[in-house]
Structures are given as C-alpha cells and as structure tokens.
Amino acid sequence: MGAIGAFGRMTGAVLALVRNDALLPAELDERYPPSVRALARALRIFAGAGARQGRPGERLARSLEGMGPVAIKLGQVLSTRGDFFGREFAEDLSRLKDRLPAFPTAIARHEVEMALGRTIESLFAEFGEPLAAASLAQAHEARLLDGRKVAVKVLRPGIERRVADDAESLALAARLIDRWIPPARRLEPVAFADTVIRAITLELDLRLEAAGADELREVMAKDGYMAAPRIVWDGVGKRALTMEWARGWPLSDPAALDQPGLDRQVTADNLIRAFLSQALDHGVFHADLHEGNLFVAAPASLTAVDFGIIGRIGPAERRYLAEILWGFLNRDYEAVARTHFDAGYVPARHSVQAFAQALRAVGEAVFGRPASEVPMSRVLLQLFEITALYEMRLRPELVLLQKTMMTVEGVARRIQPDHDIWKAADPVVRRWIARELAPPARIRRFAEEAGQALRNLARLIETPPAPTVVTPPEPSSAGRAITWFALGAALAGVAFLLAAWWR
Incomplete structure (x- = not known):
C-alpha cells in the first residue's frame, strides 16, 4: 500500500495545483511557448469554479499549504526570491513562513507536558497563545519561573x-x-x-535541534555577524523546545525594515557574512535562513531561530567554495573553472578554457551593476544552461549549502534591494584565503597529511597476520628497522618538497 498511497498523494498534489490554476497560471499565458500554452489551456478545463480567486502566488500558497510540510518548505524557499519570480509573487507565498493555521493552546500545553515529563506550572509562570505557526511546529510566548521571557516550540500533533x-x-x-x-x-x-x-x-526531534542551536550559538559568537538565543535545557524534549526570547522584530513582519535607526546595508552585509563565516570557517551553518527564522534590531543586529535544519560541509568542499568565490571576486574565471575541474564538478573531458569563457558570460553581466538592475531569473536560466552544456551533476552533499546560499541572497536583497553580495562576501572570503592558503597553512596541512600517511604505513608494516593465539607477537627487529627506514625516507622527502616549495 505504501507505493500506491504515495502515488495517490502525488496525483492529488498535481490535481490540487490544476484545480487552483497554480501549475501553469493563466496570467502567464503570453510567456509560454505555444506547446506549453496549449497544455495550460487544456489543464484549465479541470480547474475548479473558484480557481482564479486571488493572484498566482496566493493560489500556489493555498495549494502548497494543503500538500504538507515538504511542499510548504519549497514554498518558503520560493518566497525569498522576489528577484526571480517577482516581488508580488514572493510576498503572496510569504505566509507559508510563519502564518499557517495554529493548533489550540490546550493541545500545545499537553504536548509540552508529555515531552518534558512535568507540568507546565513546574517550569513556566506564564504560557501564552501561539505567536507563529509553520509547517512542522508552532511557537508560544512564555515566561519561566525565574522571570525570563522565552519562546516554546511545539511540534504539531501527528506531524x-x-x-x-x-x-x-x-x-x-x-x-x-x-x-x-x-x-x-x-x-x-x-x-x-x-x-x-x-x-x-531530523527536524522531528527537537532535542537534536537544541543541540544544533547551542553549537551554532557558540560559532556565531566568534564573529558577531549573527546571534542565537540561549537554550533552556530544562524545557527541551523530543517534541518541545524552549529558548530565550529573540531580540528584535521578526523579519517576516513588513514593519521590521522600517524600525527607526536600522541600517539596511549593514544588516544585509551581516546576513551574507554570517552564513559564509559559518560555512567556510566552521563547516556548519544554519540551513533555513528565511525571513520567518530571522529577527532584526537596530542598528544592524540579526538573531536566528529555528535550527531544525543544519548543514555541514567538509574541509575539501570548504576550500573549493572559497576558491570559487575568490575567483569570482577577482574576476579570474579561469581559476574558477579550474577549481570546478579539480573538484570533479565538471567532467575532465571538457575544456577548462571553454568553461571559463561560459562563466565570463555570466559574471561580466553581473559585476559593477546594482542588484536591482540584474535580471536574476535570466542569470539563473543561463547558469542552468551552462551546467547542462558541461554535464554538471547535482552534488547531494552540497544541496543544503546551495539552497541556503540562494535563500540568504534573496533575503539580503529584500533587506537592501541594491545589495552587492560580492562586496559583502569579500572580507570573509579574503580572511579565509589568507589563513588557509598562506604558506604556513599549506605547510601545516601538508605535514598533517604526511603524518597520517606515515601512521598508516607504520600500521601496515607492524600489523602481524591474524594470530592463532590470543596475544599477538611483538613486531620483529627487522619490522621495526623497516618502519624506521620508511619514516626517515618519508621525512626526508617532506623536507625536500618543502625546500623546493620555498624556493
């Protein structure tokens, strides 16, 4: 029944889009090629009587809301990119971030008590009505017995x-x-x-989210571009999470950007730099940075909440990311292309120089122009065509990174329409390059890799065959001699390479 049920739900989702005229909306008929326009008009025969109620974004939001959490997550991402899909369309989807229907407070109190194994009154002096409701959970304002104001996140029943x-x-x-x-x-x-x-x-276990929030709070404190509220561990369970109150206004509130004394330019810069410093310097980042999860306070303070999705990237991916960004910052398209080949993102059978030429076609159309004048939907389409031409495949380990990069750029441009993402990224990327690609860092990394290779070699030489007795024999003197000879030869090779490198 699993596959049959999944097929039925998938078919139902498509029918919901068709009924609401949200799949190929009539308002966009003139932009479709003839074949797509004919398909759209055929599908519209099956639309409901009230299909055209509201704008296309409102109809899509209505459809996605009825499909479930995964569809709502997609809508949240789309809502951050007004520069791709149009400001009105993005605003119509914005209700999916934190303005979904809430479930009753009485049920939320019961869920909290079951998750924590204690009564509400034993931890909270006050427990208020829902403040915001999203796809998986909703948040309540509360006050601890010691007087601290907190937010309590509670998973939806049956989610x-x-x-x-x-x-x-x-x-x-x-x-x-x-x-x-x-x-x-x-x-x-x-x-x-x-x-x-x-x-x-992973979002369905709020204990994991609490641990991720605590880790990222420590990471964020090292740079100061963004902050995270402190976790109240006595109020954490699998289906409930308590954290101190976030400072500022929710960025999903249109009035947040009009608060007195807010520096939009610095706020947008801080958002980009916070994400990049998390990813590049620490390899861990908040992977759900839409407006519903961000609070802003004058002059340029950002506080993140909802750490259910956390992304992680390894040292190699961090290096590739930094080198690609650095290449674009310096408009060195051949260096960017070379990094793509070194990382295996582009098959080796293609030409580095030809790929660099394709990247130049994208980059030069963007650099030096105000963001509000850059047609990002056209840039995205061109990038998609290039990735197809050069057979670039999606990298699953980078999905959350790419999705978050797309989201934070969209949010930054909503904060400051003419925001220059490259100028904002420059100090973080420059700092990483200076630290990680400078001679001392190269020597340290080379030494670590050589040391690991030597340890592996020593284990290989000294490990005896599977013994027939319980206690394995000591390595022979010959084995030790071979080991020390190998170590000496390897160290001599390291010294030679370092000397050659310094010359």
Missing part, C-alpha cells in the same frame, strides 16, 4: 505521519523523474529527494 507520507511521495516522484525524464538525471533527483527527506526527518 510525524504527515512527514512520512510526504517522504514516500517525494521519493516516488524522484524515481519517476529519474526513470522517465533523462535530461533531469544530472540533477540526481533520487539523491536530492533523499537529502531533503533526511533533513526534514
């Missing part, structure tokens, strides 16, 4: 079942796309779906 159903439908859709749409295979739909499903599934 685990809905997420499991969504996961089945998404996995089935990915397999069908992979099977029947060959051009989409380079986007790795199955791996993409697995990444999304795992990220959302």
